[in-house]
Amino acid sequence: MAVMISRLRRRPYDVVVAVATDANYAWPAVLTLLSAGARSTASTLCLLFGDQLEADFITSAEDAFSRIGIPFEYVDADFTNFSSLPQRFHFTRAAYGRLCVPDVARRFAPLTLYLDADTLVMSDIAPLAELDLGEKHVAAAVRDRWRLTVSSPNGVIDWAQRGFEPTAPFFNSGVLLIHNDAWIREDVSSRVVAELRDRPGNATFADQGALNTVLHDQWIELPRSWNFQVAPTPSMRIGPIVLTRRSWFMPGSVRVLHYLAGVKPWDAHYPPGYPRSLYRQTWANFFSSAIPPADGYWQWVSSRYGNQRTA
Ligand SMILES: [Mn+2]
Numbered sequence: 001m002a003v004m005i006s007r008l009r010r011r012p013y014d015v016v017v018a019v020a021t022d023a024n025y026a027w028p029a030v031l032t033l034l035s036a037g038a039r040s041t042a043s044t045l046c047l048l049f050g051d052q053l054e055a056d057f058i059t060s061a062e063d064a065f066s067r068i069g070i071p072f073e074y075v076d077a078d079f080t081n082f083s084s085l086p087q088r089f090h091f092t093r094a095a096y097g098r099l100c101v102p103d104v105a106r107r108f109a110p111l112t113l114y115l116d117a118d119t120l121v122m123s124d125i126a127p128l129a130e131l132d133l134g135e136k137h138v139a140a141a142v143r144d145r146w147r148l149t150v151s152s153p154n155g156v157i158d159w160a161q162r163g164f165e166p167t168a169p170f171f172n173s174g175v176l177l178i179h180n181d182a183w184i185r186e187d188v189s190s191r192v193v194a195e196l197r198d199r200p201g202n203a204t205f206a207d208q209g210a211l212n213t214v215l216h217d218q219w220i221e222l223p224r225s226w227n228f229q230v231a232p233t234p235s236m237r238i239g240p241i242v243l244t245r246r247s248w249f250m251p252g253s254v255r256v257l258h259y260l261a262g263v264k265p266w267d268a269h270y271p272p273g274y275p276r277s278l279y280r281q282t283w284a285n286f287f288s289s290a291i292p293p294a295d296g297y298w299q300w301v302s303s304r305y306g307n308q309r310t311a
Contacts, residue, residue: 014042015129016105016112020049020097025117034286036121037070042129049077086203095206099189106180116174123255138182140220141171142227154204173208175227228254232263235273242274
């Protein structure tokens with residue numbers, strides 16, 4: 001009944017695009033939102049969930065959106081509650097910020113497209129805003145590139161005890177289409193936090209493993225192009241094809257590009273090639289200030305393999 005009532009209530013937008021960040025990823029987070037908002041033909045609100053960001057930054061961010069007429073709201077989110085959750089690899093407590101999103105976003109739209117701050121949107125997100133998740137599903141996502149199933153290493157650690165099928169798909173949580181009311185109804189965020197508190201040893205990639213545990217059987221698999229995961233590796237573009245040492249892809253068919261791992265495309269040491277050029281070009285298109293110059297190919301090789309390697 002509650003679901004039917006909330007469906008009848010009109011909300012001002014079709015979809016919310018949301019990114020959560022601390023000060024470290026603040027400008028990349030703005031770029032992610034701008035890349036999504038600028039290309040969207042759906043009625044879209046961009047929401048930035050910031051972990052105690054400075055007033056100057058917020059004003060500059062608001063300017064960046066109003067200059068090109070994209071609806072935007074800053075949400076002052078306190079991530080202190082997440083401080084006690086496991087923080088390993090390059091993840092900080094802001095990695096759990098997505099758990100705050102649906103409760104705010106549902107006032108604005110029925111759906112949320114949650115994006116990591118290390119993603120760039122390369123196409124119109126309207127097809128996602130029109131997706132019908134049905135009654136049973138809470139979210140839609142793309143399979144993780146390296147962990148295809150719950151039984152993959154660093155997938156759902158205790159999949160067998162939980163009685164999951166070993167071949168059940170495992171999603172990457174960097175791009176999540178969320179049915180806001182269903183997420184709240186199923187109490188997903190609190191269940192994920194409880195899961196991480198009770199079994200911190202099972203925490204893989206911040207809340208990715210716990211999300212896959214709680215949302216098991218309740219998500220729809222999206223085509224790979226909606227979360228096209230690239231590893232930081234040198235690449236070369238030949239016409240419509242980008243080649244890396246181990247694989248190739250066609251950037252024309254990518255809808256959301258996701259820069260995996262600890263080194264990020266705005267870092268000087270990100271390996272040279274198409275994904276890095278695209279990132280810098282997009283940055284230059286939206287912001288007046290440039291990212292500091294990147295390493296050339298030989299500099300990159302010596303910083304990666306030579307003696308001058310820095311932390
Ligand atoms: Mn990511």
